[in-house]
Amino acid sequence: MGGRRTGDRPLRVPAGAGLTATPGRLCSVHPGTEGPHQTGAVMRRVVEPAARGRRRAPVTTRRPRHRAALPTLTPVRGEDHGSPDVPDQLISRSELAARTGEREHTLYKWWRDRHRNGHPEGLEVDGQWHVDEREWRRWRTAYGADRREVNGRILATVTELARLSGKPEATLNRWYAGRQANGHPPGIRRDGRRYVDLELWQDWYRGHKDQLKSGLTPVDRTGDPDELLSSAQVAHVLGLASAATVNSYVGRDQFIEPDEVEETPAGRQRRFWRRRRVWDYADKRSWSRKGKKSTEAP
DSSP states (O other): OOOOOOSSSOOHHHHHHHBOTTEEEEEEEEESSSOOOTTTTEEEEEEEOOOOOOOOOOOOGOOOOOOOOOOOEEEHHHHTSSTTTTOOOEEEHHHHHHHOOOOOOHHHHHHHTTTOOOOOOOEEETEEEEEHHHHHHHHHHHHOOEEEEEEEEEEHHHHHHHHHHHHOOOHHHHHHHHHHHHHOOOEETTTTTTEEHHHHHHHHHHHHHHHHHHSSSSEEEEETTTEEEEEHHHHHHOOSOOHHHHHHHHTOOSSOOSEEEEEOOTTTTTEEEEEHHHHHHHHHOOOOOOSOOOOOOO
């Protein structure tokens, strides 16, 4: 008959049978209690089961956690308000949040970083933090202002630089983004805002304007300052290609208003500018891209 031989089947281990087992190794099962291995003994691999769950390091190897202690405040009693050492306009953090619209967590973070941002220290009144409202409002006005003095240096934001230079903030941000190539002063982060040293920036801006103007067309400074010039004559004074360039500036509102306008028999307008005003316009130009649309400022 076909089928597997009895000797190939796994043997049932009776009670008292000799068992030699080593974790991770093969072991043999002996039907008898002692004696040599019998033919047909089944080889089994005995594997020690792994411990379930996440293994944790011994307690002795864990690093103890040390939490920094919060700074203590000067305790003051509520009835001491108005004394020389205690201001009479003390308010709690919740009252300050209700009056200013700031979140209490934001107020706490400002107070926590007071050694860095100059926030008022505050006092502990009846177990609760209080601060002089007038002193806090003076600090809040200076905190995050567009112009700040830090260590004797004046710092200015992009908003303040735009006000001083008359340039759009987008232009100033573009200059700052290209600081690796144009030498723009580095930014200084203060309380989540970007500042620039004002004196360094003004020195850089003067040199930057001179560099930009070096690429402008040359200006003809000869002639009578009060003489009226046509579009073709204005183009000659500014070093432009033709009168069509001046007319294109006028059509895009990128040129100064004419001093006089004449109607031609064909119904067209002829514009005239005084030479003095054309020179003033040339001095106010910022820069131009050769071969591309002009960005000359009116």
